Amino acid sequence: MKEHELIGIIKGELNSKYIGDDCAYITDAGIVVTQDNLVEDIHFCLEYISPFELGYKSVMVNLSDIAASGAEPLCLTVGLSLPKYVTTEFIKDFYRGMKKAAGKIQIVGGDITGGDKVFISVTAIGKDSDRKISSRKFAKSGQKILVSGNHGSSAAGLELLKSGISDRNNPFIKAHLMPMARLDISKNIAKTANKNYAMMDTSDGLADALSAIAYASGVKMVINFDKIPKYKNLEQFENYKDLVLYGGEDYELVATLDFIPEGMTVIGEVMKGQGLEIIYDDYKEILTRKDIERKLYNHFEGNEK
Amino acid sequence: MKEHELIGIIKGELNSKYIGDDCAYITDAGIVVTQDNLVEDIHFCLEYISPFELGYKSVMVNLSDIAASGAEPLCLTVGLSLPKYVTTEFIKDFYRGMKKAAGKIQIVGGDITGGDKVFISVTAIGKDSDRKISSRKFAKSGQKILVSGNHGSSAAGLELLKSGISDRNNPFIKAHLMPMARLDISKNIAKTANKNYAMMDTSDGLADALSAIAYASGVKMVINFDKIPKYKNLEQFENYKDLVLYGGEDYELVATLDFIPEGMTVIGEVMKGQGLEIIYDDYKEILTRKDIERKLYNHFEGNEK
Numbered sequence: 001m002k003e004h005e006l007i008g009i010i011k012g013e014l015n016s017k018y019i020g021d022d023c024a025y026i027t028d029a030g031i032v033v034t035q036d037n038l039v040e041d042i043h044f045c046l047e048y049i050s051p052f053e054l055g056y057k058s059v060m061v062n063l064s065d066i067a068a069s070g071a072e073p074l075c076l077t078v079g080l081s082l083p084k085y086v087t088t089e090f091i092k093d094f095y096r097g098m099k100k101a102a103g104k105i106q107i108v109g110g111d112i113t114g115g116d117k118v119f120i121s122v123t124a125i126g127k128d129s130d131r132k133i134s135s136r137k138f139a140k141s142g143q144k145i146l147v148s149g150n151h152g153s154s155a156a157g158l159e160l161l162k163s164g165i166s167d168r169n170n171p172f173i174k175a176h177l178m179p180m181a182r183l184d185i186s187k188n189i190a191k192t193a194n195k196n197y198a199m200m201d202t203s204d205g206l207a208d209a210l211s212a213i214a215y216a217s218g219v220k221m222v223i224n225f226d227k228i229p230k231y232k233n234l235e236q237f238e239n240y241k242d243l244v245l246y247g248g249e250d251y252e253l254v255a256t257l258d259f260i261p262e263g264m265t266v267i268g269e270v271m272k273g274q275g276l277e278i279i280y281d282d283y284k285e286i287l288t289r290k291d292i293e294r295k296l297y298n299h300f301e302g303n304e305k
Numbered sequence: 306m307k308e309h310e311l312i313g314i315i316k317g318e319l320n321s322k323y324i325g326d327d328c329a330y331i332t333d334a335g336i337v338v339t340q341d342n343l344v345e346d347i348h349f350c351l352e353y354i355s356p357f358e359l360g361y362k363s364v365m366v367n368l369s370d371i372a373a374s375g376a377e378p379l380c381l382t383v384g385l386s387l388p389k390y391v392t393t394e395f396i397k398d399f400y401r402g403m404k405k406a407a408g409k410i411q412i413v414g415g416d417i418t419g420g421d422k423v424f425i426s427v428t429a430i431g432k433d434s435d436r437k438i439s440s441r442k443f444a445k446s447g448q449k450i451l452v453s454g455n456h457g458s459s460a461a462g463l464e465l466l467k468s469g470i471s472d473r474n475n476p477f478i479k480a481h482l483m484p485m486a487r488l489d490i491s492k493n494i495a496k497t498a499n500k501n502y503a504m505m506d507t508s509d510g511l512a513d514a515l516s517a518i519a520y521a522s523g524v525k526m527v528i529n530f531d532k533i534p535k536y537k538n539l540e541q542f543e544n545y546k547d548l549v550l551y552g553g554e555d556y557e558l559v560a561t562l563d564f565i566p567e568g569m570t571v572i573g574e575v576m577k578g579q580g581l582e583i584i585y586d587d588y589k590e591i592l593t594r595k596d597i598e599r600k601l602y603n604h605f606e607g608n609e610k
Contacts, residue, residue: 006417009393013400014412018380024413026380026430031336035382035428037418075323075331077340079384079426088314095318107319108329111426112311113342121384121416121426123340125331 020216022200023069023126025133031074032126032133034065040117048161051090053177054120055097061203062124063101063181064251068201070134070190071126073183075108078122081115131190134199134255139217141272143197143256146264148182150175150229151206155247156237171231179251185263189255199255204296205248211276211292213256220273221256225280227267245278246295325521327505328374328431330438336379337431337438339370345422353466356395358482359425360402366508367429368406368486369556373506375439375495376431378488380413383427386420436495439504439560444522446577448502448561451569453487455480455534456511460552461542476536484556490568494560504560509601510553516581516597518561525578526561530585532572550583551600 011019018024023032038044038058049057059076066073078098082091098107110123157176167173182201189199198217200209206228214221225241234240256270271277276287316324323329328337343349343363354362364381371378383403387396403412415428462481472478487506494504503522505514511533519526530546539545561575576582581592 006396009396010400010417013397014404016411016413018411018413022414024380024382026413029336029379029430029432031334031430033380033382033413033428033430035384035415035426037384037386037416037426039386039418039420039424042419074334075329075338077329077338077428079340079342079428081342081344081424091311091314092318095315099319106321106323108321108323108331108338109327110340111342112315113344114347115344115424116421119344119386119420119424119426121340121342121424123338123382123384123428125334125336125338125430127334 020137021069021135022065023071025069030128032066032069032071032128033123034062035121035123036062036065038120040119046118049177051093052097055094056101056178058120058122059098059101060179060181060251062122063183064201064203066124066126067181067183067186068134068199068253069126070131070186070199072129072131072187073105074125074127075106076102076122076124077108078110078120080110080112081119082112083116083118084114086118132193133190134197136198136200136213136216138196139198139213139219139256139270141219141270143258143270144260144266145210145221145223145254145256145268145270146260146266147206147228147252147254148185148263149250149252150231151202151250151252152230152234152240152243152247154179154249155243156234159237176249179249181251182253185253185261188261189257192259192261193257195258197255197257199253202250202252202254203248205246206254207245207276207287207292208296209254211287211289213254214274214276215289218274220271220275220277221268222271222277222279223268225278227265229265325442326374326440327370328376330374335433337371337374337376337433338428339367340426340428341367341370343425345424351423354482356398357402360399361406361483363425363427364403364406365484365486365556367427368488369506369508371429371431372486372488372491373439373504373558374431375436375491375504377434377436377492378410379430379432380411381407381427381429382413383415383425385415385417386424387417388421388423389419391423437498438495439502441503441505441518441521443501444503444518444524444561444575446524446575448563448575449565449571450526450528450559450561450573450575451565451571452511452533452557452559453490453568454555454557455536456507456555456557457535457539457545457548457552459484459554460548461539464542481554484554486556487558490558490566493566494562497564497566498562500563502560502562504558507555507557507559508553510551511559512550512581512592512597513601514559516592516594518559519579519581520594523579525576525580525582526573527576527582527584528573530583532570534570
């Protein structure tokens with residue numbers, strides 16, 4: 001079963017107005033909440049990632065969802081399941097990594113249990129404070145499409161790791177193992193915005209985020225491939241276009257805004273219509289939600305990522 | 306490694322003032338948060354529990370932690386990992402069970418991923434509203450010790466299930482598979498209390514909760530075994546005293562109060578001193594924290610529960 005089919009079933013059963021964005025916004029309480037799983041041999045492989053990096057990434061992945069909502073991160077809880085072979089050193093390093101990523105944001109609780117494989121489920125809670133909270137439903141034609149950071153780096157890093165290269169100073173490998181949630185950029189956007197805006201992170205890839213916004217908002221997202229920021233030597237990878245669009249795990253922000261915040265680059269414009277249009281030098285393609293889903297990694301295929 | 310050793314390591318690494326109670330109380334934001342894991346073949350066995358009951362129990366376990374804090378439940382998120390063999394019907398029934406248990410409390414999000422075994426990590430968030438939030442540190446000599454409901458039922462139910470009996474009308478089996486978080490009693494206590502009080506649920510057993518309060522508050526908890534409410538025919542189980550004290554998973558409340566709320570029974574008194582003293586008809590025993598830990602189920606032993 002594909003993930004989006006599963007989510008469809010769950011939405012049907014729960015009939016909850018909150019399910020749709022990565023963070024649920026509980027307006028009464030002024031908080032946003034998100035929970036993400038990282039499962040051994042599905043989302044990570046202990047051969048490539050150290051316990052410290054794993055703890056670090058587990059927290060960043062969730063803080064990135066908070067960043068995408070525009071909220072101020074408040075606290076984290078961690079549900080952890082560990083096999084018996086895991087050592088005290090592993091656990092210490094894992095928590096050190098989590099603490100490093102969390103910085104001033106407190107890890108306030110959670111649960112730790114046994115299991116056959118390492119399973120991590122982190123919950124992050126944020127406050128709306130005096131910020132405007134985003135939704136993928138809020139894109140409007142006429143807005144600019146903007147992204148933070150470089151794209152395709154994390155997936156390139158995974159390719160290098162799989163090929164046996166493990167140099168932690170390599171920018172691609174660093175991007176894959178120690179991603180950075182864009183909390184500062186998010187804060188600036190959410191405090192500056194005076195109209196509704198769409199924002200997501202690129203956890204599942206840039207094309208997926210753009211397409212999800214297009215689909216949820218009922219608009220066409222038109223971007224220019226050459227405007228997407230990337231490390232120059234990404235082009236050394238034969239499939240670099242796929243890495244940029246479908247690689248995922250860069251945890252950069254994609255937003256539709258009518259202003260240009262520091263750290264964000266304009267890559268296109270929101271138009272009337274539907275789907276995702278990507279303009280290249282000499283041709284363009286229009287991708288439906290189905291096209292994207294076909295291209296995307298599917299969690300239930302068991303592909304190690 | 307024992308669970309309390311692990312928690313010691315984690316506390317040391319995180320150095321967080323919040324870790325100690327089952328719910329972390331974020332006073333600035335006026336919220337409490339708790340996250341609990343349920344792992345296949347450690348916390349449950351699909352041979353004994355239906356997907357509906359599993360969903361139901363996963364939610365109740367977490368709502369019970371909210372009840373123990375005294376807070377008003379606000380929302381839930383669910384991290385779920387499912388093996389490939391799990392059917393659409395399983396998932397639908399699981400979410401129906403969760404929804405049934407949640408009632409008016411919204412399930413607002415979460416994550417669903419693949420995995421080798423069923424792994425469930427539920428986060429529950431509550432609001433302090435106009436309530437007094439409990440802590441296991443808040444017991445004071447002179448307070449009464451009170452419990453809700455009947456004790457030992459859930460563990461008796463598990464024994465029956467393991468022996469091949471599966472009648473869902475049997476009160477013990479019902480207590481094990483479909484426990485009830487004591488939200489109404491908790492609400493009454495938290496709205497009535499005008500002084501600090503200790504409260505926990507009996508997820509890990511009545512003796513463990515009493516001992517944890519004694520240890521965290523630096524007091525002696527003195528209880529009278531015969532005053533602990535139980536189903537009369539629990540005595541048909543040879544080990545019924547162990548079921549009452551160490552069985553766990555009844556999800557009843559234990560509190561130290563200076564008033565007697567509806568639905569709670571006085572079973573003893575908080576005294577100066579340390580440890581847990583249990584008075585029987587013709588003898589008494591004093592149990593240290595270590596004694597209790599030795600007796601308790603250890604998640605890392607892989608005992609199916």
